[in-house]
Amino acid sequence: MTWLQENPDVHTIRVAASDLNGVARGKRLGRRFADKVLDEGTRFPLSVLNLDIWGEDIDDSPLVFADGDPDGVALPTERGYLPMPWLSAPTALLPMWMFREDGRPFGGDPRHALARVLGRFRALGLTPVVGTELEFYVIDDRGPILRVPPSPRSGKRRPGAEILSLRALDAFDEFFTEIYDGCEAMDIPADTAISEAGIGQFEVNLNHVPDALKAADDAWLFKLLVRGIARSHGFAASFMAKPYEDYSGNGMHVHFSLLDRDGRNVFDDGGPEGSDIFRNAVAGCLAAMPGSALLFFPHGNSYDRLVPEAHAPTGVAWGYENRTAALRIPAGSAKARRIEHRVAGGDVNPYLMLAAILGAALIGIEDKLEPVAPITGNAYEQDLAQLPGTWAEAIDAFEADPLIARILPEELIRNYVATKRQELRYVAELTEQEKVDLYLDTV
Template sequence: MNLGDHPDIRTIRVAAADLNGVARGKRLPRRTAESAISSGTRFPLSVLNLDIWGEDIDDSPLVFESGDPDGVARATERGFLPMPWLNAPTALLPLWMFREDGTPFAGDPRHALAAVLDRFAARGLTPVVGTELEFYVIDDTGPRLRVPPSPRSGKRRQGAEILSLRALDAFDNFFTDIYDGCEDMNIPADTAISEAGIGQFEVNLSHETAMKAADDAWLFKLLVRGIARKHGFAASFMAKPYEDYSGNGMHVHVSVLDAEGRNIFDDGGPQGSDALRHAVAGCLAAMPGSTLVFFPHATSYDRLVPDSHAPTSVGWGYENRTVALRVPAGAPAARRIEHRVAGGDVNPYLMLAAILGGVLAGLEDAVEPPPPVTGNAYAQDLPQLPGTWAEAIDAFDSCPQVARIFPRELVSNFVATKRQELHYVAELSEREKVDLYLDTV
């Protein structure tokens, strides 16, 4: 978006994703736009390491110990983007953080993904990623959460309607605004469907290079939440807003191209190549330690219910939706891994760093995975993911596979963040937890 072509833009926002994926930034007058691009914007480094309430982390080395120094937040390659959910014409400039000497700030989740992608590039490889994002539309104005009334009929849906056109059409203006916003923001929104929960929908984002896919997912969540509020209701990606209905996931499809643009997972047949199996093995090895990335919040673990299409075990299989890693059928040239673990409440940059870091470790080590799972994975004796937030925090802190993927500074910052949240969330009621996470994640 060239601001010169949009004289109606009155203000700009500059923002980066913190470790929770929350946008942290500033509102600036339009006249400062050129400076924001050329010189960056100064933020305290600690801004990218706040808890879910936006509070500093107790005893963080980024705060009092070091004097709470500034970093320089510079524009990403995305440039200015419209913010169609605001009334006044406004542009958003996505940022990522650097230290004063120009080196990347290791505590920035976007830099964590960039470091993994640099390692792929050194091997002449390029990951390609597509995402599937589930969310609920919710009327949160009363004492309990409900599906909003349809703007078309004024009625509320009484039950789930999987792949229902009627459910989609009930919110046609909302989805039209989402797709228009995606077009303006260069987000490759593809198919939209109604899902298994009341007021639950899924939108697929087409395959892109990995950093573009992470940016797209982060921006899509901002867009959807903003457009929903403009229409008078909420849209939430929290892992499980309703006890009795399906949770929100974010499935990720991954393939890897070589320097000639060939899919290294394709061997011409349905089983896929040695590289596919090695990538699967690496993902499985990194999965338990990365659980905190895939389930980062107190309510994330509410989604881990057996027989609910939310994987609880460490396994893989062909065309099997009960496992954590599914290898879909289809044309060999499109052979890929579907990573089905993460909830909708993740930070997309950390999520893709964890997944692709596991893929890369598998390619580097060239190890074979266990046999693929056939049948219902929930009914089989498979290694289990950490089942509680506290267990996931400890696993992330000590896991050697995590240490291969993420810099120690980020690991320490994320663990300190989650331990602080674990302490204070324990004081909240269930409704207070919903109020905390509904719009933030």
């Protein structure tokens, strides 16, 4: 029996794909079209996946007028139909990805970019195992000043940050219960939730899975779920990189390791330092980090998060059990040896973020790169190569980096640069309040 047959109360469906900014673009359909779209897909203009953050066409995009704004074929991913627990009426979501008319994957689709990287891993007999940690704020945005929402239990606002506070979690217990119920229904492997360093800031970890496409799907769907459930409770949940000037920004950390064909973690050499291939992967991630910064910090607000001593890495470095480094190597069993990539903000597109991280690690492995020595102590106090500090610098670095050209399709690089240059021009004209209004719910 299919999922829709098991859920006869569902009368409408959504079909949606991720654009370059991670925004869901798609259509609403009646249930009677469900079988057809599942079997045949539907049609979107290819340019839909290359819109700016406002949902506008890119002025100089070859996908629009130069090519006649042609359609592509959006086909269902392997995820199939999923519930949308944040809507009042029972509704199904069918995640899609885009193909050209002749059946080729559309090079401007971020999910295809990640799949392309994973195909290269498969050719080497390697499987990435990926877990993500997503930070977000719950925010009362009904007035001109952003505030923490009143607790649904007490009706009081708690203005202070409460790191790992059960009281902070319990204050929003019904909200988190609905998130975990929704994750269960959508097959999102939500694990622990904690309160974080900002007012109304929380983090939810998604368990490691040996399928990086699913990990990216999970993160993308989780953001849709959390934002939707928050609005049903009368407040916002925001993955915006820096909603509050005086509090920590939102990050999205990634843990990954690699399995060989026998299921063995190739980062494990039986000791605390890790294997040769582990060091190669570290070196690749470090080498591609400056050019990848635009994918880790994709928006105008992203650069407000890059403040020293605020848990957002600004220098290119790695270290064992060191949370000030861009790459942290967690302690613990050698069998679980892995890399924690701590650079990206919560406002990223998960598909592009994972494509950049895993693609960089793959380059390190292919080229047998060796990393610089790991750091000890406070990375912010050391003389390190720095990540791009402005949006314009990051765009230029991304466009020119030959390592990025080895990771992403040429079409996606061209489209992404055009998108970000258009956004850079128009965001510069906005007030700070307008920037908050733009990013709070969209990223």
